[in-house]
Amino acid sequence: MKNLSPQRTRGTQRKSFYSVFLRALCVLCGSLLFSLSRADDVLHLYIWNNYISDQTAQRFEDYCRCRLKQDYYSDNEEMLAKLDAGAVGYDILVPTGNAVEALVRRNALRPLDKAKLPGLKNIKPEYRNAWYNPGNRYSVPYAYTVTLIGYNKTKLKELNLPTDTWALIFEPKYLEKLKGRVTVLNSQRELMGAAMIYLGYDIQDRDPAKWEQAKELLIRAKPYWATFSNSTYIKDLAIGNIWVAHGYSNDMYRAQQDALAARRPFAIGFATPREGAVLAVDNFVLHQAGPRPDLAQKFMEFMLDGQNAADVSNLIGAGNPNAAAIPYIRSDIAGNPAIFPPPEELKRLQMIRDFDAKSRRTLSRMWTEVKVK
Amino acid sequence: MPRHFWLWAATLGVYAFLYVPLAVVVLFSFNDSALNAAWVGFTTGWYVKLARNQDMLGAALNSLLIALTASTVATVLGTMAGIAMHRYRPRLLPFMVITPVAMPEILLGVSLLLFFRQVLDMTLGLFSIVVAHITFSIGFVAIIIRARLAGMDESIFEAARDLGATPWQTFRRVTLPLILPGVVAGFLMSFTLSIDDFVITFFVAGVGVTTLPLQIYSMIKVAVTPEVNAVSTLLMALTLSMILLASRFAPDVLKGKA
Amino acid sequence: MRGCSSVSEAEKAPSPALSRTLSRLRARVFPSPTPVDSPAPLAGEGRGERARRRQQDLTKWAITTPPFVFLTAFFLLPFLLVVAASFRYPGEFGGLAPLLPLLGAPGKDVGLTLETYRFFFGDLTYAEIFIRSFLVAGLTTLICILLAYPVALLIARSPKKRRDLMVLLVILPFASNLLIRVYAWIIILGPLNLLYTPYAVVIGMVYVHLPFMVLPLYTNLEKHDPALLEAAQDLGANGWTRFWRITFPLSLPGIFSGSALVFIPVLGMFAIPELLGGTGDILVGNLIKEQFLDNRDWPLGSMLSIMLTLAVLALAGLAAWAARSRRGEA
Numbered sequence: 001m002k003n004l005s006p007q008r009t010r011g012t013q014r015k016s017f018y019s020v021f022l023r024a025l026c027v028l029c030g031s032l033l034f035s036l037s038r039a040d041d042v043l044h045l046y047i048w049n050n051y052i053s054d055q056t057a058q059r060f061e062d063y064c065r066c067r068l069k070q071d072y073y074s075d076n077e078e079m080l081a082k083l084d085a086g087a088v089g090y091d092i093l094v095p096t097g098n099a100v101e102a103l104v105r106r107n108a109l110r111p112l113d114k115a116k117l118p119g120l121k122n123i124k125p126e127y128r129n130a131w132y133n134p135g136n137r138y139s140v141p142y143a144y145t146v147t148l149i150g151y152n153k154t155k156l157k158e159l160n161l162p163t164d165t166w167a168l169i170f171e172p173k174y175l176e177k178l179k180g181r182v183t184v185l186n187s188q189r190e191l192m193g194a195a196m197i198y199l200g201y202d203i204q205d206r207d208p209a210k211w212e213q214a215k216e217l218l219i220r221a222k223p224y225w226a227t228f229s230n231s232t233y234i235k236d237l238a239i240g241n242i243w244v245a246h247g248y249s250n251d252m253y254r255a256q257q258d259a260l261a262a263r264r265p266f267a268i269g270f271a272t273p274r275e276g277a278v279l280a281v282d283n284f285v286l287h288q289a290g291p292r293p294d295l296a297q298k299f300m301e302f303m304l305d306g307q308n309a310a311d312v313s314n315l316i317g318a319g320n321p322n323a324a325a326i327p328y329i330r331s332d333i334a335g336n337p338a339i340f341p342p343p344e345e346l347k348r349l350q351m352i353r354d355f356d357a358k359s360r361r362t363l364s365r366m367w368t369e370v371k372v373k
Numbered sequence: 374m375p376r377h378f379w380l381w382a383a384t385l386g387v388y389a390f391l392y393v394p395l396a397v398v399v400l401f402s403f404n405d406s407a408l409n410a411a412w413v414g415f416t417t418g419w420y421v422k423l424a425r426n427q428d429m430l431g432a433a434l435n436s437l438l439i440a441l442t443a444s445t446v447a448t449v450l451g452t453m454a455g456i457a458m459h460r461y462r463p464r465l466l467p468f469m470v471i472t473p474v475a476m477p478e479i480l481l482g483v484s485l486l487l488f489f490r491q492v493l494d495m496t497l498g499l500f501s502i503v504v505a506h507i508t509f510s511i512g513f514v515a516i517i518i519r520a521r522l523a524g525m526d527e528s529i530f531e532a533a534r535d536l537g538a539t540p541w542q543t544f545r546r547v548t549l550p551l552i553l554p555g556v557v558a559g560f561l562m563s564f565t566l567s568i569d570d571f572v573i574t575f576f577v578a579g580v581g582v583t584t585l586p587l588q589i590y591s592m593i594k595v596a597v598t599p600e601v602n603a604v605s606t607l608l609m610a611l612t613l614s615m616i617l618l619a620s621r622f623a624p625d626v627l628k629g630k631a
Numbered sequence: 632m633r634g635c636s637s638v639s640e641a642e643k644a645p646s647p648a649l650s651r652t653l654s655r656l657r658a659r660v661f662p663s664p665t666p667v668d669s670p671a672p673l674a675g676e677g678r679g680e681r682a683r684r685r686q687q688d689l690t691k692w693a694i695t696t697p698p699f700v701f702l703t704a705f706f707l708l709p710f711l712l713v714v715a716a717s718f719r720y721p722g723e724f725g726g727l728a729p730l731l732p733l734l735g736a737p738g739k740d741v742g743l744t745l746e747t748y749r750f751f752f753g754d755l756t757y758a759e760i761f762i763r764s765f766l767v768a769g770l771t772t773l774i775c776i777l778l779a780y781p782v783a784l785l786i787a788r789s790p791k792k793r794r795d796l797m798v799l800l801v802i803l804p805f806a807s808n809l810l811i812r813v814y815a816w817i818i819i820l821g822p823l824n825l826l827y828t829p830y831a832v833v834i835g836m837v838y839v840h841l842p843f844m845v846l847p848l849y850t851n852l853e854k855h856d857p858a859l860l861e862a863a864q865d866l867g868a869n870g871w872t873r874f875w876r877i878t879f880p881l882s883l884p885g886i887f888s889g890s891a892l893v894f895i896p897v898l899g900m901f902a903i904p905e906l907l908g909g910t911g912d913i914l915v916g917n918l919i920k921e922q923f924l925d926n927r928d929w930p931l932g933s934m935l936s937i938m939l940t941l942a943v944l945a946l947a948g949l950a951a952w953a954a955r956s957r958r959g960e961a
Binding site: 080239 | 721723724725726750754756757759760821824826827828908909910911913918921922923924925926927928931
């Protein structure tokens with residue numbers, strides 16, 4: 001029976017291959033298990049892409065002697081959907097106001113232990129006690145951004161196009177010159193919001209007839225857009241593939257800096273459209289199921305420190321709700337109205353609020369229609 | 374004009390189509406520009422940066438661990454299924470084995486996500502990914518094994534039985550040595566599939582368990598620096614050397630795969 | 632362990648270790664107090680037969696059950712769940728609404744509903760997405776055939792020594808990650824102003840799926856008997872005629888299996904349209920993915936998955952029918 005294998009005759013070489021193969025497998029498994037058993041203190045952060053600089057993260061890791069593991073999202077809906085799909089293990093999320101509201105409603109957050117967060121006093125009074133979070137029970141404001149239009153200054157000047165109106169991304173008469181050179185956010189609330197603002201409505205309006213109008217506006221403009229993009233527009237703007245992008249002020253700042261650093265033969269600009277825009281205040285919150293609330297609060301307190309808090313403005317280009325950070329912020333950034341909107345401009349900015357389940361479903365199916373039509 | 378001139382021309386064109394993009398990826402991994410839009414200058418800095426990237430290293434380890442576990446289990450189950458399909462011609466099993474292979478991957482991802490969340494209400498993570506990978510790998514192994522058995526002379530097994538061998542003995546002494554190349558090919562196949570899978574993993578991955586493809590996806594979507602090119606180049610070098618190794622030691626395996 | 636020695640003696644097993652395993656197995660299968668007889672002449676033919684059959688049944692059970700159970704649990708059940716989910720409401724915060732009470736008060740979104748199906752069939756746009764996906768998949772398949780054919784033909788007609796290498800060269804790019812191959816095209820198509828266009832999607836799809844066409848085609852072409860072509864040549868057929876009258880018809884099975892390997896995966900692919908395509912390049916895969924990982928509308932996503940499954944099944948059925956009727960002709 002032993003010699004039944006016909007392979008045996010020409011098999012010595014192959015046999016040695018198998019045994020080498022098996023042995024290599026064992027070694028590999030062993031080393032894997034070893035490396036996995038080396039447990040570290042790890043803080044899991046689920047945060048917007050381009051929202052915390054490498055330097056800041058590094059400094060925190062040195063400070064706490066732990067590892068900061070970041071996962072990124074580029075839309076609140078994406079974050080909420082990921083949590084619904086069973087993402088458990090994030091310690092800190094960084095939702096915008098309306099998403100904080102949504103998370104509080106479904107009991108997904110852990111209340112803050114204020115005793116561990118003396119730095120909360122650094123937050124400017126107008127950002128404390130926000131509508132989405134009475135008494136700052138759950139959230140620590142981190143930064144704010146305006147959803148606006150970023151553009152290739154050089155190109156738009158050549159084409160003689162305006163840069164201070166939503167018409168640039170919605171009106172075919174402008175879009176004709178920009179066909180395939182425009183990206184818009186892949187976010188139902190943000191894009192519908194921009195359309196509602198352009199039409200002169202409140203973004204909170206739940207009148208389906210007005211939504212219909214906004215939807216029609218989007219569908220009419222859609223053929224001119226290159227793509228829906230939540231993050232890649234940073235790079236596309238900086239390279240010059242895209243000339244106009246609907247996106248967040250901090251991302252536009254990044255694109256501007258990247259283009260400068262790479263000595264591109266054009267400049268990137270960004271401005272808040274005159275019709276108004278969406279303001280997003282993003283907050284650190286503790287996820288209910290997060291395994292390390294202790295590390296998480298340590299991180300929050302670290303980020304409340306004025307000098308550390310200033311990073312998000314200096315390096316990322318976002319607005320700052322931290323009073324202690326203001327002295328450290330570079331004057332060119334503090335003076336940029338698209339990053340730090342002056343009071344008269346703040347009046348034109350609106351914050352998105354969470355809808356009830358029924359409206360949300362209507363909107364999300366409308367969004368699906370926009371996508372497929 | 375030489376024989377097959379047009380065939381050669383077309384074939385070389387297709388080979389160029391296959392390899393030029395990869396060459397571009399490799400070339401641009403040495404580009405000294407974070408934007409990576411045009412060639413600026415030569416650097417190996419992205420590799421240095423990559424070596425310090427703990428997330429990437431962690432993802433690579435996860436991928437390896439998942440691929441090893443999933444492909445081992447899938448090889449065992451798939452071999453069983455292959456033998457069963459060959460020997461007993463069951464009615465339902467072939468359907469269940471082949472459908473996950475034949476249908477679009479996204480369907481498996483979606484259904485497993487629903488199952489894990491709605492029925493088991495479990496935390497997604499290593500386990501869910503491994504289970505998902507086993508599910509789609511079983512089919513590939515089973516198909517390879519059955520194909521291998523199909524070409525065999527049944528009388529060998531009968532002879533073993535007539536000599537009084539138990540089923541286990543028959544398997545250990547006769548069947549296994551005969552199908553071993555198929556088993557190894559199946560293992561390698563499921564290993565490759567597992568380590569490469571993006572679509573299904575995308576649906577069933579949990580927090581902190583990022584695999585290499587997920588990590589690369591996130592890098593492409595979010596922060597596209599030549600670091601992506603660097604990791605791609607290294608991965609290509611790795612698979613290339615693995616294939617060369619395999620073709621050196623076990624040329625049959627590659628043919629079995631084809 | 633009782634009966635151990637008697638069995639092993641009777642078996643005259645090749646090695647002591649083996650006989651031990653063997654006897655243990657026997658003892659486990661036949662836990663009866665009477666010692667189990669081996670199929671020795673004395674034991675009577677009927678009993679040995681029965682024992683052997685029982686052993687075979689056990690073997691059958693032992694190797695069929697594990698994969699069957701695993702696949703039932705992690706493939707069949709989840710899939711049935713998708714069907715069930717498509718008849719439910721989305722939950723208040725996403726996912727699925729509670730199932731109970733099954734019938735639910737009017738105005739309350741619980742229980743089972745046809746609402747999602749009504750939404751889908753109420754507007755032709757969704758059917759259009761399916762048609763668009765089928766067109767993209769069909770175009771991809773067609774281009775793959777055109778590109779793969781000369782390669783497969785040349786490999787099949789090359790000297791044996793060279794074939795393995797040439798096949799390897801086709802598989803090799805396939806060994807690098809899907810996303811890396813797509814990313815390569817982002818780099819290339821960006822400066823060409825082709826990124827975010829339908830062309831980019833098709834190029835990406837072809838690039839990723841080409842090996843799946845070359846391999847089955849080559850396997851088929853390799854088997855062709857060269858004598859056929861020689862005979863045709865002797866009869867005065869030129870190269871072109873020989874190809875169309877002999878090689879091509881014979882290679883149809885290879886083309887069919889390659890097409891199945893390309894067409895079906897393309898239908899569900901969402902990464903390529905997402906990374907390379909523009910606002911108009913939404914395929915079924917993207918639509919499904921968005922319902923789960925963006926819109927939190929699981930019932931709609933489940934329903935779309937079912938529609939996709941039905942489409943694939945219909946296609947497979949059609950192919951099987953075509954194959955059968957072809958065989959019927961021959």
